[in-house]
Amino acid sequence: MIEQIATSASTAGFEFRLRPNRSITASGLVVFFMLLAAISITVAGFTFRQGNVFAPIFAAVELLLVWLLLRFVWRTQEQRHERIAMTVDAFTVAWQPPGDEVKFQTPWVRVHSAPARSATERRRLLISSHGRSVEIGAFLGDDERVQLEQQLLQAIHALRATPTAQHDNQAAG
Secondary structure: OEEEEOOOOOOOEEEEEEOOOOOOOHHHHHHHHHHHHHHHHHHHHHHHHOOOOOHHHHHHHHHHHHHHHHHHHHHHHHHOEEEEEEEOOEEEEEEEOOOOEEEEEHHHOEEEEEOOOOOOOOOEEEEEEOOEEEEEOOOOOHHHHHHHHHHHHHHHHHHHOOHHHHHHHHHHO
8 A cells, every 4th residue: 555645844755655455454354253263163162062072172272372363463564664755855765664764865766667586576666776776665566566656756756856956956067
């Protein structure tokens, strides 16, 4: 999922937050778990009536373990995101978790797609400058990656066209 976040009026720039897509909502996850619990309890009850006295205990342990793991995965994915912030001078990519951050100079940044390295991989979206490259949006779908590439190229073009950027380029030249 690509979110464009409004930046303050004092800093001309753009900010994007990328989050992994979820195939299920929080309420859908609860419904899924309830269906799983109903099936597990039904099977445990049936086998208990046939003499398996440990079936309800194993069913309870299984359900507790599945619930804890589902909750762990949900919370981990909730915290995972990439933040791309750009101003006339700086282009920053930050990953959460682990909290890494890479900075480039906006005038020299290049956004481009790279072919997949193998038949099982997808095309990659790269940010490059001064011999360094980082991949962004690896968890996005192909359509979203193309959309992000277009949005980043438009944002960079808009930043390079700002009067401050043109003034800085003329002063440097």
